[in-house]
Amino acid sequence: MAQTKARNNGATDFTSRIIERAVGAPAGLVTRSFEASSDFFTGMLHAGAYKRRIAALEAQISATADYAAHVESLENRLDDMRKMDGFRKLPGKTAIPAEVLGIFAYDNRITISVGSNDGVTPGLPVVSGRGLLAIVQTVDADRSQALLLSSPVTHIGAIAQRNPPPAGLLHGEGGGVLVVEFTDPDAIIQNGDEIVTAGFSERLPRDIPIGRIIKVEDNPDFGTRRGIVFPWASLGAASEVYVLK
DSSP states (O other): OHHHHHHHTTOOOHHHHHHHHHHHHHHHHHHHHHHHHHHHHHHHHTHHHHHHHHHHHHHHHHHHHHHHHHHHHHHHHHHHHHHHHHHHTOTTOOEEEEEEEEEEGGGTEEEESOOGGGTOOTTOEEEETTEEEEEEEEEOSSOEEEEETTSTTOEEEEEESSSSOOEEEEEEOSTTOEEEEESSTTOOOOTTOEEEEOOOSSSSOTTOEEEEEEEEEEETTTTEEEEEEEESSOTTTOSEEEEEO
8 A cells, every 4th residue: 555655646665665675686686697697608609600700800810911011022122123223324334134043041152043145254243122242253154153242252342431431341251240341440430330332343333232330349459440240132032133244
């Protein structure tokens, strides 16, 4: 009677409020438990579909990463080709296009696809888009062997791009390491200086990029100064080159 009278008056009676408070908390707990159980069993029923979806998304992510790496590789190759075009326009020089047929890292040597039939002779420089890569050593009719700058046998004149430019003799120490032995023990050089060809030889033009100094070493006992050089021309990235004649 109390509940009916309260509802007729648009209110809630005392008894209903007590019951709602007593039942409300357990009811909410049961509801949340039921929903969690429902999600769990739904997940169990659709586990196979979820796995396939996850595998598809992972494959898409992997394909996107591979595509981005491929695009970056093509962009680098295109940039190298643009830079190589600059070597083709060097005054007084003929750029003979060639392909790298073989890489012999242990011997610091590469085989290129041009030889005496193309006008190649020993001592000519081989350049990639990033700079000087090697010097032709031996020549056959249709191919040549060229020593990389990292070869201990290779010695060329080099300068640091400063004013005035300190000069030295660049040679390899194997393993991709280049060293410039400066003729002046007081030569002003520092890390980050660009190293280019000196142009002391008619075969090797001046200002062809070689690399950057990453370490300066002094030997007070012998009065020498030298720079350890990181080479610009990458062996793995060099597939098309020019021989400068």
